[in-house]
Amino acid sequence: MSLKPSPLAPAAFPEFPEIKGVRFAVGNSGMRYKGRDDVMLAEFSDRTTVAGVFTKNSMPGAPVDWDREILSTGTARGLVVNAGIANVFTGTAGRKTVEETATTTAGLLNAKPEQIYIASTGVIGEPVPTEKITELLPRLAEDLSSAAGEAAAKAIMTTDTFAKGAVARATIGGKKVWLAGFAKGSGMIAPDMATMLAFLFTDAVIPADVLQELLSEANEKSFNCVTVDSDTSTSDTVILFATGAAENDSSQQSVNPLLDDFKRALLEIMTDLAQQVARDGEGASKFITVKVSGAASDASAKTIALAIANSPLVKTAIAGEDANWGRVVMAVGKSGEKADRDKMNLRMGGILIAENGVRAPSYREADVMPHMQGKEILIEVDVAVGKGSAFAWTCDLTHGYIEINADYRS
């Protein structure tokens, strides 16, 4: 099956910086994909700190179990990612795959196994042929290059139709630092924890516990706002590596104002990547932003926003370029959250469609048609009970989703 690029893809993969202390290499394992790279190795310099967030699915894959265990070391020397088989529901054999991969990589990078992070994505329930990874690793260790970021981003793709990268600059105490990352996503994307695989890299010096606080906070406002089909993957992983090569003021023992610009840049690249994931939702033809205001709390607003963003009836209506606001309000109602049916307001593309729970007298369907025919759809709902607000990103539900998911294993 060949996939056409999503019509919502960005113009190009960003120019990926060479970040001091990070090197990449890629190769083909022959495990599932032919004629493309499907394994990436990253090597990090000695003083690299690390933070991570993982799927809330209670049936995680073996790599997620492993990463969660080793995260307490706070350090990282390597990362191995394979695409094609996810190493989920593989029992003790799956655990062995992870341990052998970590041990082999540690040997090659002169590190400890518990400094090697692992991620796998692809089909679940099938065993991983471990040696197809481990036999490839020595060559990858020789090929490591700080210029291979884009190649690494491509090697982790599965049903993605484009590689997803993001880059930003920030200043910490007068010192410039890089932030860059890449992600893979598309189907089986839903909070919490949102998403897919995303790997973020910076040359800043930031202690692991501070890094974790920054990552978790940014994650709530980025990857956890994306949903494609409400299905939460067993492998969702976001890891942030900080090599420390920028040698900025390293006295940041807590999240403080000196880190504000780094925080902004981190949220910027994570937002960018999260939106790219929704833009590459399987079969997506329109990118949808849902904004909810007037809710009882921010958490309540987020539940409502995700109920709208996950509703198949809303998503098919958008695919049909139909400003079917009744389905949006239905989704508010099924969320179980507080909302005032008779005071609600609803806008699409900025145009007031429903006011106080009924169709606005001023509303003419023709007014909103140009917006519905576009590729960027905005739905705004004020549920009129409080001051809570939140947003969610998703895509429409089209024939393409069915095609990709009915045929994925064949």
Added chain:
Amino acid sequence: MSLKPSPLAPAAFPEFPEIKGVRFAVGNSGMRYKGRDDVMLAEFSDRTTVAGVFTKNSMPGAPVDWDREILSTGTARGLVVNAGIANVFTGTAGRKTVEETATTTAGLLNAKPEQIYIASTGVIGEPVPTEKITELLPRLAEDLSSAAGEAAAKAIMTTDTFAKGAVARATIGGKKVWLAGFAKGSGMIAPDMATMLAFLFTDAVIPADVLQELLSEANEKSFNCVTVDSDTSTSDTVILFATGAAENDSSQQSVNPLLDDFKRALLEIMTDLAQQVARDGEGASKFITVKVSGAASDASAKTIALAIANSPLVKTAIAGEDANWGRVVMAVGKSGEKADRDKMNLRMGGILIAENGVRAPSYREADVMPHMQGKEILIEVDVAVGKGSAFAWTCDLTHGYIEINADYRS
């Protein structure tokens, strides 16, 4: 848009009995559908008792508000249902439509307005042209016939591809009674409360409060086990009318063993109708039964069963005739309920596929292919933590769903 009949439809609409004390009439309002009946009137004899269950969506339509209010009277003399416009998010105008319809009908049937039940189904957010209903009612009142049950079942359809009816006989204290009903469903079907519109009729004598207890209990095991797309309608309604014409022993002031056979028959017709709703899920090509056992409780098992039944990834895999058991276990994990990843067992079509959380050594994909290629799919999961069990019915997710829902208003 014309809809092909679902490949999962029963062979025929059942022979609908003439139930003493119930008469039907149908007509075309011209509101939305051309060339078919879209309004039904039912008249009930004087001593009719009534019970109802309604959507848990917090944004119900005006008819649901009305029915909930009048249900406390415990009596019914009439029922008016229209298909095409749902009278939801119609504010005070929607309330006026309901009140005028009830008043007009009450006048024609020599009843009180609060004995007239109303249901509407179709597009939400659009006003109902009330006079198209009220002007039709005098003719319907003249046409009332106890033989028009099937015509009534057809008049309430929207995107349904076949009319749904069910019939059973029961004995109460040596007296034979009829139970019969019809339903409309397809998209926007999810617990709780499940479904769609369903109207049930019996000639038994049963007090309203006993009837309510029987209906609520059977509803949990029938309509609340159906899901098509996880979207819960704003109009879901199940009403049971008991005319008392059978003159069975009327001393049943509580649910007691004398009513056991009636209970059985009620669950039988409600199960039948609920399954027909899933069989007519928009675009359905396969009927799916999900059975969960070994859960912490029955409630937990139901949450897991519905998580599986609602998963777009599971439903598209079934559409693709792919025994993708990993997606089923993913859905167990996203349910948030207790399950033992490393002890779970999973069967499809009775064939053991996963055992203790990994692919069963005995499993060959070819063994399960004949089952996956059939129209009736059975998924069984034992989550290995307790004794709770439950089931859910759904259908696969196909291109047909997208076609119907992207174009529904056009």
